[in-house]
Amino acid sequence: MEEKWRNRFGEWYSDIIEKAEILDVRYPVKGIHVWLPYGFKIRRYVLAIIRNELEKRGHEETLFPLLIPDYELAKEGKHIKGFEDEVYWVTHGGINPLEVKLALRPTSETAIYPMFALWIRSHADFPVKIYQIVNTFRYETKHTRPLIRLREITTFSEAHTCHGSYEEAEAQVKEGVDSYSSIFKALGIPFILSRRPEWDKFPGADYTLAFDTLFPDGRTLQIGTVHQLGQNFAETFEITFENLEGEQEYAYQTCYGMSDRVIAALLSLHGDDSGLSLIPEVAPIQVVIIPVWKKGHIDEVNREIGGIDKELVGYRVHIDNRDKRPGRKYYDWEIKGVPLRLEVGIRDIENQVVTFVRRDTGEKFPVKREELRDKVEEVLEDIRKNLSERAQKYLESRIFKVYSIENVKEVVYNKKGIAKTLWCGRKDCGVDIEERADVDILGILEEEAEGSCIGCGEKAEKQVIMGRSY
Numbered sequence: 001m002e003e004k005w006r007n008r009f010g011e012w013y014s015d016i017i018e019k020a021e022i023l024d025v026r027y028p029v030k031g032i033h034v035w036l037p038y039g040f041k042i043r044r045y046v047l048a049i050i051r052n053e054l055e056k057r058g059h060e061e062t063l064f065p066l067l068i069p070d071y072e073l074a075k076e077g078k079h080i081k082g083f084e085d086e087v088y089w090v091t092h093g094g095i096n097p098l099e100v101k102l103a104l105r106p107t108s109e110t111a112i113y114p115m116f117a118l119w120i121r122s123h124a125d126f127p128v129k130i131y132q133i134v135n136t137f138r139y140e141t142k143h144t145r146p147l148i149r150l151r152e153i154t155t156f157s158e159a160h161t162c163h164g165s166y167e168e169a170e171a172q173v174k175e176g177v178d179s180y181s182s183i184f185k186a187l188g189i190p191f192i193l194s195r196r197p198e199w200d201k202f203p204g205a206d207y208t209l210a211f212d213t214l215f216p217d218g219r220t221l222q223i224g225t226v227h228q229l230g231q232n233f234a235e236t237f238e239i240t241f242e243n244l245e246g247e248q249e250y251a252y253q254t255c256y257g258m259s260d261r262v263i264a265a266l267l268s269l270h271g272d273d274s275g276l277s278l279i280p281e282v283a284p285i286q287v288v289i290i291p292v293w294k295k296g297h298i299d300e301v302n303r304e305i306g307g308i309d310k311e312l313v314g315y316r317v318h319i320d321n322r323d324k325r326p327g328r329k330y331y332d333w334e335i336k337g338v339p340l341r342l343e344v345g346i347r348d349i350e351n352q353v354v355t356f357v358r359r360d361t362g363e364k365f366p367v368k369r370e371e372l373r374d375k376v377e378e379v380l381e382d383i384r385k386n387l388s389e390r391a392q393k394y395l396e397s398r399i400f401k402v403y404s405i406e407n408v409k410e411v412v413y414n415k416k417g418i419a420k421t422l423w424c425g426r427k428d429c430g431v432d433i434e435e436r437a438d439v440d441i442l443g444i445l446e447e448e449a450e451g452s453c454i455g456c457g458e459k460a461e462k463q464v465i466m467g468r469s470y
């Protein structure tokens with residue numbers, strides 16, 4: 001199970017989307033696809049993790065409309081500048097032109113904040129912490145790719161919060177980062193957190209923190225962002241509250257979002273030459289049982305499997321009774337990433353064992369029949385751990401500290417990695433570095449650093465990460 005798939009990742013990715021029955025990408029609109037039952041189940045388990053993490057920290061789920069009146073969308077100058085090229089418009093009701101054009105939400109600030117203005121009255125109303133998981137539409141002009149760059153983002157998870165002071169909003173940014181870190185951890189997705197350079201922040205935000213992960217082909221993917229909005233949107237949408245001194249003040253806001261990209265990362269980072277390798281918590285089937293039938297013993301095998309199935313109540317178990325050879329069945333469930341396969345034949349019954357095969361390592365071993373349930377639990381937990389650690393190590397092994405533009409190029413183009421380097425922080429110099437290296441500055445790291453900028457040689461105080469992003 002070596003690394004061949006990494007070298008043909010693009011092909012591997014399209015293949016598993018189709019063969020593991022995640023999406024049907026033949027829908028006749030570019031960048032818009034159909035979720036198939038198996039993919040949809042994975043999505044549902046991922047959403048359960050997202051909801052759980054957000055609700056644990058006091059976010060409440062809401063549902064705002066898909067359509068946004070043009071005058072609301074246009075209100076926040078910087079925001080609309082960032083999105084105007086990407087908005088889909090509804091201009092007609094039947095054959096009649098609409099008096100007010102309606103946008104399909106590219107994100108929901110301009111749908112939600114006019115309502116916040118109605119709801120919020122005093123400091124006692126804070127904090128407001130809501131989220132929704134909806135579809136959003138962005139007319140992306142870069143190359144679209146299933147789950148990665150969509151025109152209909154089907155799984156847009158967005159949280160929006162309001163507070164009575166900048167400090168409280170800062171604390172909320174931290175909580176947003178913690179929530180997302182927990183979600184990625186549960187899914188075994190390693191990431192680097194950085195602050196986006198000014199020119200790459202969310203339109204209308206004070207600053208943007210972003211999570212990036214590294215795909216097997218050496219490209220980075222932004223899998224989530226947390227934005228400090230300050231009072232920018234509150235001023236535009238007149239979200240005011242009466243503060244402790246009895247004065248009217250604009251609210252302080254944050255928002256954060258993630259999307260289908262999280263599922264793309266989940267599928268891609270844990271794959272191998274044989275297909276997917278799913279984290280047990282989000283696997284639609286956690287244990288697949290394959291009967292190894294032999295003439296004269298079919299009933300015995302089936303009876304044994306019935307017993308095993310009963311004993312594994314609580315796990316998502318599937319018995320593959322199709323009239324196909326076992327080898328063919330193994331192959332099918334490997335593509336689909338089922339974490340654990342149990343093989344049951346007359347030999348196993350005679351020896352009072354069940355044969356376990358781990359999807360992540362390919363290991364095959366007998367387990368005593370009476371230890372079945374405990375072993376299933378143990379092995380599934382170990383698979384989760386192993387997949388997470390493997391992905392984490394891979395990312396770490398692909399981050400290189402370098403101190404020249406030449407070496408940034410070398411890291412990104414030859415080693416398929418991420419470069420950690422030094423930058424003075426000046427925009428013109430940053431843009432120049434990006435051009436000369438033909439690599440993006442992804443973001444600025446928290447840790448302090450000493451040295452000189454790889455662009456201009458001036459003093460640099462922060463490390464930055466550079467990579468080729470999707």
Ligand code: P5A
Nearest residue numbers: 107148149150158222223224225255256257258259
């Ligand atoms: C935060 C939520 C926002 O839209 N408003 C509400 C804020 N931020 S964002 O960075 O623009 O988007 C959040 C995350 O969505 C993913 N994403 C996409 N996924 C798939 N296809 C796209 N076309 C697409 N565009 C953005 C990114 O992971 C991004 O961080």
Ligand code: ZN
Nearest residue numbers: 424429453456
């Ligand atoms: Zn510089």
